[in-house]
Amino acid sequence: MSITTNTITTTTQFEHWIGGRPVPPASGRHLDSTSPHDGELVLRIADGSAEDVERAVIAAHQAQPAWGRTTTAERSRVLTSIAAGIREGIDALVELECAEGGKLPAPARTELLIAADYFDYYGSIVRTLAGDTIDQGPQNLTYTRREPYGVVAVITPWNGPLNQASRGIAPALAAGNTVVLKPSEFTSGTSLELGRIATQAGLPDGVLNVVTGLGPTVGVPLVSHPLVRRIGFTGSVATGRAIGRIAAERVIPVALELGGKSPILVFADADLDAAARAAAMSVLINSGQVCSATTRLLVERGVQDELVRRIGAILNDKRPGEDFGPIVTPPQFDKVLGMLATAEREGAHAVVGGNRYGDGDGAGVPERGLYIQPTVLTDVKPDMQAAREEIFGPVLVALPFDTEDEAVTLANATEYGLAAAVWSGDTARGLTIAHRIEAGQVAVNGGVMGIETPFGGYKTSGIGREKGIEALYEYTQLKTVSVTL
Numbered sequence: 001m002s003i004t005t006n007t008i009t010t011t012t013q014f015e016h017w018i019g020g021r022p023v024p025p026a027s028g029r030h031l032d033s034t035s036p037h038d039g040e041l042v043l044r045i046a047d048g049s050a051e052d053v054e055r056a057v058i059a060a061h062q063a064q065p066a067w068g069r070t071t072t073a074e075r076s077r078v079l080t081s082i083a084a085g086i087r088e089g090i091d092a093l094v095e096l097e098c099a100e101g102g103k104l105p106a107p108a109r110t111e112l113l114i115a116a117d118y119f120d121y122y123g124s125i126v127r128t129l130a131g132d133t134i135d136q137g138p139q140n141l142t143y144t145r146r147e148p149y150g151v152v153a154v155i156t157p158w159n160g161p162l163n164q165a166s167r168g169i170a171p172a173l174a175a176g177n178t179v180v181l182k183p184s185e186f187t188s189g190t191s192l193e194l195g196r197i198a199t200q201a202g203l204p205d206g207v208l209n210v211v212t213g214l215g216p217t218v219g220v221p222l223v224s225h226p227l228v229r230r231i232g233f234t235g236s237v238a239t240g241r242a243i244g245r246i247a248a249e250r251v252i253p254v255a256l257e258l259g260g261k262s263p264i265l266v267f268a269d270a271d272l273d274a275a276a277r278a279a280a281m282s283v284l285i286n287s288g289q290v291c292s293a294t295t296r297l298l299v300e301r302g303v304q305d306e307l308v309r310r311i312g313a314i315l316n317d318k319r320p321g322e323d324f325g326p327i328v329t330p331p332q333f334d335k336v337l338g339m340l341a342t343a344e345r346e347g348a349h350a351v352v353g354g355n356r357y358g359d360g361d362g363a364g365v366p367e368r369g370l371y372i373q374p375t376v377l378t379d380v381k382p383d384m385q386a387a388r389e390e391i392f393g394p395v396l397v398a399l400p401f402d403t404e405d406e407a408v409t410l411a412n413a414t415e416y417g418l419a420a421a422v423w424s425g426d427t428a429r430g431l432t433i434a435h436r437i438e439a440g441q442v443a444v445n446g447g448v449m450g451i452e453t454p455f456g457g458y459k460t461s462g463i464g465r466e467k468g469i470e471a472l473y474e475y476t477q478l479k480t481v482s483v484t485l
Helices: 050-069 072-088 088-101 107-130 161-174 189-200 215-224 236-250 272-288 301-315 332-345 404-412 427-436 470-473
Strands: 014-020 021-023 032-033 041-046 142-150 152-157 179-183 208-210 228-234 253-258 265-266 294-299 349-352 375-376 395-401 419-425 443-444 478-485
Touching: 014 189, 041 088, 041 189, 050 142, 050 152, 050 179, 050 208, 050 215, 050 294, 072 107, 072 161, 072 189, 072 301, 088 107, 088 161, 088 189, 107 161, 107 404, 107 470, 142 332, 142 443, 152 161, 161 179, 161 228, 161 253, 179 189, 189 208, 189 265, 189 332, 215 228, 215 236, 228 236, 236 253, 236 404, 265 272, 272 349, 272 395, 272 419, 294 301, 294 404, 301 349, 301 375, 332 349, 332 395, 404 443, 419 427, 427 443, 470 478
Parallel strands: 152 179, 152 228, 179 208, 228 253, 265 294, 265 419, 294 395, 375 395, 419 443
Antiparallel strands: 014 021, 014 208, 032 041, 142 478, 349 375
16 A cells, blocks of 8 residues: 555555556565664565566566657656656655654655656756767768667665665656666665656556565566666675676676765865864764765874864764664664774774663663764774775764875775765865865865766776766667668
């Protein structure tokens, strides 16, 4: 069933969304989705299987020719209607993401409004989609055209359910593809609601399908299906590599967004208050569960203590459940705590935070809540686990540098390359450093990144680009046509 009121109850049960309607799982089984805030049951989702994937892919395959033949103007109208549907149902969607994913209402609303913006944006720019003509003399007409792949699989993580689903689905649909979405089993609710919203907005049946369940039983059959012609995945490096191997064997394109260990470089001449706010927000926004979070703090040695003090003053004033939320899943909660324990054993020092919240600490956190204190680690060495591996929690690791070259070396001393930030009173130096950092996005002195700016990584942070007009091109394949006149 779909959410029709502003009240989420423990009896809410979702089926798959296939062919424009809810479809019960072939197995008859459902999975529990619990709140990371207090461990209580929020809803139940269909426990999918290869049989459910088959039904969804066939529905998408059958719907694609007609959808692919629509004009860009027709697709534009449908996508902008989906955006309006998301905004119309925003209150229920916010409640659902807060209950299932532990998000705070204000940032959840912002994320969901951006999800609507993706459909508006791609609904608008798809009308500019065009090929080129190639001059081969007056007796020939040669031109290129951008065509859809067909059925696209989109697999999303648990940290930004509807936002990240929309980021992939909107350009894929705009380009004329049909989609089978597999959301995380931990946060599937709003993705299933998107199926209903899209159908009500006029999207033809079968153009968008949502199959829920586990990676081995839904994700693997989906990316392995012979009718799936392109894959978009956001998640862990390990899973991305496994999907990449399947895509390589099948010789189909894949876009992988696999996280990062993004640096924030702060020079002594920077606006330290602004830099401190930016660094603090990297661990407060979604409790650091953001793939592009700049949680590796590289500071010019002379101002490190002062900057850490200012960051600590910000973080110490924040309260769980009010200023930041919980870790979304129990396994991730345990992983973050384990990495904090390892950091302490290796010699790092938590000058702020460093522990989970528990009974008797005065924070008002429920006994089963997955809350971890916003943390700043100092005395960190480049070879420590906390400096090398993605923590994906509210943990900032601080390392000093003495020269520009050392700063760049530290910034690039990682297998990742998703994002970075540079703070300096000398803008020219900030831009020079930005050009030397191996990352797909670099913000200088708080530079703004939005829907229009391409997003994707260097190195093991992934391949391909999302957002911007580049994402629309990612979901098209180029054909050349030539005729002798």
